[in-house]
Amino acid sequence: MKERLEALRSEALQELQQVADPGQLNELRVKFLGKKGALTEILRGMGSLSAEERPVIGQVGNEVRGAIEVVIEEKQLIFQRQETENRLREETIDVTLPGTKPAAGAVHPLNKVAQELEDVFIGMGYTIAEGPEVETDFFNFEALNLPKNHPARDMQDSFYVTDDILMRTHTSPVQVRTMKAMNGKTPVKVICPGKVYRRDDDDATHSFQFNQIEGLVIDKNIRMSDLKGTLLQFVQQMFGKQAQIRLRPSFFPFTEPSAEVDVTCVQCGGDGCRMCKQTGWLEILGCGMVHPRVLEMGGYDPNEVSGFAFGMGVERIALLKYGIDDIRHFYTNDLRFLSQFARM
Amino acid sequence: MKVSYQWLNEYIDLSGFSAEELAEKLTRGGIEVDGVEARNKGVTGVVVGYVKKKEKHPDADKLNVCTVDAGQGEDLQIVCGARNVDAGQYVPVAMIGAKLPDGLNIKRAKLRGVESQGMICSAKELGLNDKLLPKEQQEGILVLPQDSEIGRPIVEVLGLSDEIMELDLTPNRSDCLSMLGVAYEMGALTGQQVKLPDNRVHDASEQAADHISVSISAPEHCTHYAARYIKGIKVGPSPLWMQNRLIAAGIRPINNIVDITNFVMLEYGQPLHAFDADKVSGGRIDVRLAKPGETLVTLDDQDRRLEPHMLLITDGEKPVALAGVMGGANSEVTSETVNILLESARFDGGTVRKTSRQLGLRSEASIRFEKEVDPGRVIPALDRAAALMAVYAAGLVTEGVVEAVTAGVSPVTVKVSLSKINGYLGTSLSSLEVKTIFGRLHFEYEVSGDDVFEVRVPSRRGDITRDVDLIEEVARIYGYDNIPTTPIEGASTPGSLTLPQAIRREIRKRLTNSGVHEVISYSFTAPERTGLFPALAGNVYPVRLSMPMSEDRSVLRTSLIPHLLEIAGYNRNRKNDNVAVFEMGSVFLSTEQELTRLPQEKHRLAALLTGSRTDAQWNVKTAPVDFYDVKGMLEAVFDLLGISGKITYEAAAPEHWHPGRTAAVLLDTERGSECIGYVGQLHPDLQREFDVADTYVFEIELSPLYEVADFSIVYKALPRYPAIGRDIAVVLEKQVEAGKLTVLIKETAGDLLESVEVFDVFTGEKLGANKKSVALSLVYRNAERTLTDEEVTELHGKVVTALEQSFGAELRK
Incomplete structure (x- = not known):
């Protein structure tokens, strides 16, 4: 019997060596180790053995079983590994093909810039006010110290609807409305963004419709040095810590003193380039101390409070920021233009 | 406003400042200079030559061979194609080696076989804006005055070594629409003194009032009208230096009389008008508004229909000029004119503005009137022009100014305290510093003990009426750059979007x-x-x-x-x-x-x-x-x-x-x-x-x-008990809206229905025409306990029945 067991072992091990696929392996397991398999068949004859022989043969039987099982397991592992390898090989894809992106739309560049400007001022403690785009002559001009026939009205050629109603030429009327709504209370600290309209032939740098952001601060003891401090803080947040400002005396009917503000050229950092016409500076906003007449008409006593105001064109900043060469792109809405702004 | 550097230098010493530096200084002071342009666009080697002889070119009909003395010792032979070239002329000669603005280098050349030792130039070839020249000068070569100096560089003769600053003036600074205004501004910025032009008139014994009279019938539109009578003038070209100045300022030279009025307007900012006195009947001037239906042929030969808001200069009967806008053709100065009635007046800005707008006539004069002229310069400018006419038009200036004044000008006094200045600007200027600044501006002032300045504003600065205007002047001259940078004091405010x-x-x-x-x-x-x-x-x-x-x-x-x-x-x-x-x-x-x-x-x-x-x-x-x-x-x-x-x-x-x-x-x-x-x-x-x-x-x-809009997010507890899902598909009429089905289902199933979603809709022949199948997925759940299958089955049955009854839906099995 022992010989038969040994013969089984060598037969099994030999056949297992030849096995080529997991199905065959399974067949051999059934053939040798199954309930009706060869090993069971041999061991069934144990009943005719003597009491001394029985444990000896039993042990040999276990050894043979163990030896066969080890080989089967090894084979199984090999097949598993092969199967995995095959699967991985089959599943290999071209990773250089483009992925399937979720679609991305762009915030319009003018709004993108306006939001950025608003956020800077919100961070500086300003609230944001809005007002109508169609305005009365009073709010757009008269309350801003621009009486009828004032030569400074030439500076802003307007679209009138009637003698008394027009498209606002700046967002300053919102400042007047804010002052009136505040009813003499201080402090006033607002930003007024919005569309404005001026009679201008459209070209690369002019548009009859454009966007402004204006600011107004009124409180006791507001000084021109505060205006400079505010603007410096603003440009450094907007254009970087290295940005400086330069004020030049100018004229606006609603401020006195008035100034134009230049900022260090964003392109060359002040060294001089084509963008800044070699000056190192770019004109970006107008500002001044609120004219006492404007304070009075807004319901404030110029002997009690003072204030400053400033304003800038959103298009101008967007042109500079993105290096856009033609203001008309903003209103043509070519998707090839817009899609360039679908990112941080 | 175009400002000539050399001209400005006559009123204020500019040594130490290049034109570029001057422009920067003015710009930083608030008078923006748009650009500085050299008058010389690249001319070298061009001198004044005298055409001694002109002969026809032997082989070319259109060419002339000229013998020219250019002060070189030997005469030059120059071939010239211009029609207007002639013997006896003084002309610009580009000699061998000369360079011209368009890049032309003059070389020895043969033209149709005849040697040419240079070129006689046109104004355009010298880089001049020939639109400002008389027509005959535009079409051919530039002909210079007879008193020109042979051999003198043309750059000197035409004033081309000058540089021109283009000012972009804000509406408040119309005082700088004059050379004197710019000189005062420069003086304030540098501390230099201003030299006024010589306007002394050597009066004759004859009285102007014997020849002319002036009245104003529209006092609210004209506050001052002054006139002088200049006898026996000779109309001719103005001196070349004056023409050069006018051209540099963008004004076309016409004749000595007109040129002098324009020249003085540029000097003083006060527009002047010269009438042929003999064409103003009775030498009488009356300023009044137009009458309905009145017309006037203006200097540009347009017959203008006048409106009652337009201000006229009349001879008491008919109009002779549109006040401040344009003269009338009927009183125009011509080559025959011998006597001049010279006008210097203050017309209301709004009146001039309205008229010039309406007629589309904006001139150097109307621009200045629109912004209100300096009441202090009406007479000085008149005198200056009269004095120049005596010199350059051989006129005899008769004794006295004939004038009418309807409203006096009271001097403007504005008070501002040192503490207000410093409090407003955030500066710490001393009283002395402020005094120095007012001094530079030529503002007279008195200071009281508590440092309150009472400033008498000069009439040329009509823009200064309040304390803040003075504060701006102080800030400008002190320098905006020198104002400190401070944070806002006071309580901080939270910023936000609406x-x-x-x-x-x-x-x-x-x-x-x-x-x-x-x-x-x-x-x-x-x-x-x-x-x-x-x-x-x-x-x-x-x-x-x-x-x-x-x-x-x-x-x-x-x-x-x-x-x-x-x-x-x-x-x-x-x-x-x-x-x-x-x-x-x-x-x-x-x-x-x-x-x-x-x-x-x-x-x-x-x-x-x-x-x-x-x-x-x-x-x-x-x-x-x-x-x-x-x-x-x-x-x-x-x-x-x-x-x-x-x-x-x-x-x-x-x-x-x-x-x-x-x-x-x-x-x-x-x-x-x-x-x-x-x-x-x-x-x-x-x-x-x-x-x-x-x-x-x-x-x-x-x-x-x-x-x-509801921005409050309230957390709903996640379900602790399982849900039971039931799908349902019904066939019904096409026009029954899915929205109606879901509404009915929700109403029928009540609170135990967690959600209902449409997951499929289709039509097809099998369903029958005008039918569609709608499949819905319903989820039932009780938040408090586990639902039983029986409960759900019963509820779902009700839903199905409701759908059948309300919409005739058939359950698809």
């Missing part, structure tokens, strides 16, 4: 993150555009601009969609067929045909989808957009605002929309259900008109959403 702004930003984020581009279009549109989508415009009138720039942009938009359509068309024409865009902006609606109050401005959100959902890609099949894409965008916005539960959609067929694919969007408010807009497909006729493919749009009002 709720509508915050909502618009969120919507912008939501839609762009879904692949929709934001656009901004014009608020102005064509009138026919406002006829589109009447359901969105409401029963109103479009707002029309009174003077539009073009008919295409003459009214305010009443809907955002027409411009979105134009954008879609624009992009389609550039091979971009897949368009997904939105805009948030105002539309303008008025219930009045003629506005008497502001129109309503409504914030709206509109979007447009056309083409495919996605661009084609190797692994993505494109599919055309449909109604449910655009509706989904809208639903996403309502979800974002937390108000989907308040929105219902109702089939609608407003004009210009596809009648079978459009819904009214209804918002449930405290006031009841309100239609806030529409979502749907455009009517195919409109799509054809705009040349777009199937296009889906929505437009909704934003302001009602500002009111109901």
Whole structure:
């Protein structure tokens, strides 16, 4: 019997060596180790053995079983590994093909810039006010110290609807409305963004419709040095810590003193380039101390409070920021233009 | 205003400043210099030559061979093709080696076999603006005055070594529309003294008043009219230096009389007018308003119809000039003129402005009157011009100024304290520093013990009327750069967006993150555009601009969609067929045909989808957009605002929309259900008109959403007990809306129904014509305990029965 067991072992091990696929392996397991398999068949004859022989043969039987099982397991592992390898090989894809992106739309560049400007001022403690785009002559001009026939009205050629109603030429009327709504209370600290309209032939740098952001601060003891401090803080947040400002005396009917503000050229950092016409500076906003007449008409006593105001064109900043060469792109809405702004 | 550097140097010492430095100084002081331009555009080696002899070229009809003395010792032989060249002329000669602005280098040359040792130049060849020259000078060579000095460089003769600054003046600084004004400004910036021109008149014994008289019949339009009478003048060209100055300033030289009036206007900023005194009948001047129906032929030979608001200079009967705007042809100075009535006056700015606007006549004179001339310079300018006419037109200036004054000018005094100056600017100037600044500005002042300055403002600075104006002067001269930079003192304030702004930003984020581009279009549109989508415009009138720039942009938009359509068309024409865009902006609606109050401005959100959902890609099949894409965008916005539960959609067929694919969007408010807009497909006729493919749009009002938007997120406990799902498919009439089914199901199933979703809809022959199958997925759950199968079966049975009874639905098995 022992010989038969040994013969089984060598037969099994030999056949297992030849096995080529997991199905065959399974067949051999059934053939040798199954309930009706060869090993069971041999061991069934144990009943005719003597009491001394029985444990000896039993042990040999276990050894043979163990030896066969080890080989089967090894084979199984090999097949598993092969199967995995095959699967991985089959599943290999071209990773250089483009992925399937979720679609991305762009915030319009003018709004993108306006939001950025608003956020800077919100961070500086300003609230944001809005007002109508169609305005009365009073709010757009008269309350801003621009009486009828004032030569400074030439500076802003307007679209009138009637003698008394027009498209606002700046967002300053919102400042007047804010002052009136505040009813003499201080402090006033607002930003007024919005569309404005001026009679201008459209070209690369002019548009009859454009966007402004204006600011107004009124409180006791507001000084021109505060205006400079505010603007410096603003440009450094907007254009970087290295940005400086330069004020030049100018004229606006609603401020006195008035100034134009230049900022260090964003392109060359002040060294001089084509963008800044070699000056190192770019004109970006107008500002001044609120004219006492404007304070009075807004319901404030110029002997009690003072204030400053400033304003800038959103298009101008967007042109500079993105290096856009033609203001008309903003209103043509070519998707090839817009899609360039679908990112941080 | 064009300012010649060399000319300015006559009134103030500019040594130490180049033109560029001067420009920078002025600009930083508040007088913006747009640019500095050299008058010499690149002329070298050109001198004055004298044409001794002119002979015909032997082989060319149109050429002349000239013998020219250019002061070189030997005469030059120069071939010249200009028709006006002649013996006895002084001309600019470009010698061998000369360079001209257009890059021409003069070399020895043979022209049709005849040697030419240089070139006789035209004004254009010398880089001059020949539009400012008389016609005969434009067409041929430049002919110089007879007293020219042979051999002298032309650059000196024509004043070409000068540089011209172009000032871009703000409306308040019309004082710098004069050389003297700029000189005073420069003096304030540098501390230099101003040298005034010589305007001493050597009066004759004869009295002006014996020849002329002046009266003002329109005192509110003319406060001062002064005149001088100059006898026996000889009209001729003005001296070349004066012509050079005028050309440099952009004014065309005419004759000595006219040139002197222009020259003095540039010096003083006071416009002058010279009449031929013998053509002003009786030498009488009366200033009055025009009468209805009156006409005047002006100097430009136009017959002008005058209106009663226009101010005239008359001889007591007929007009001889439009005050401050243009002279009349009937009193024009000509070569025959011998006696001059010279006018210097103050006309009301508004009156001149209105007239010059209306007639489209803006001149150097009207520009200055419009901004109000300096009352202190009416007489000095008059005297200066008279003095120059004595010298350069051989005139005899008769004794005295004949004038009428209707309103005196009281000197302006303004007070400002040192503490106000420092408090306003944030500076710490001393009293002495402020005194120095006022001194430089030539402002006279008195200082009281507590440092209050009482400043007598010079009449040339009409812009200074209040303390803040003086503060600005101090700040300007002190230098804006020297004002410190400080943070605002006082309590800090929290910054924030308003709720509508915050909502618009969120919507912008939501839609762009879904692949929709934001656009901004014009608020102005064509009138026919406002006829589109009447359901969105409401029963109103479009707002029309009174003077539009073009008919295409003459009214305010009443809907955002027409411009979105134009954008879609624009992009389609550039091979971009897949368009997904939105805009948030105002539309303008008025219930009045003629506005008497502001129109309503409504914030709206509109979007447009056309083409495919996605661009084609190797692994993505494109599919055309449909109604449910655009509706989904809208639903996403309502979800974002937390108000989907308040929105219902109702089939609608407003004009210009596809009648079978459009819904009214209804918002449930405290006031009841309100239609806030529409979502749907455009009517195919409109799509054809705009040349777009199937296009889906929505437009909704934003302001009602500002009111109901709900930003409070309240956590709902996650379910602890299992749900039981039941699907159901029913066949029913096509026109039964799925929305109605879900409403009924919710009502029938009550609280235990957690959700109901449509997961399939289809039609087909098997179902029968006019039938459709709708499959719904229902989820039942009890938050308190586990539902039993029996409970759900019973409830679901009720749902099925309700569907059968209400809609004739057949359960598909």
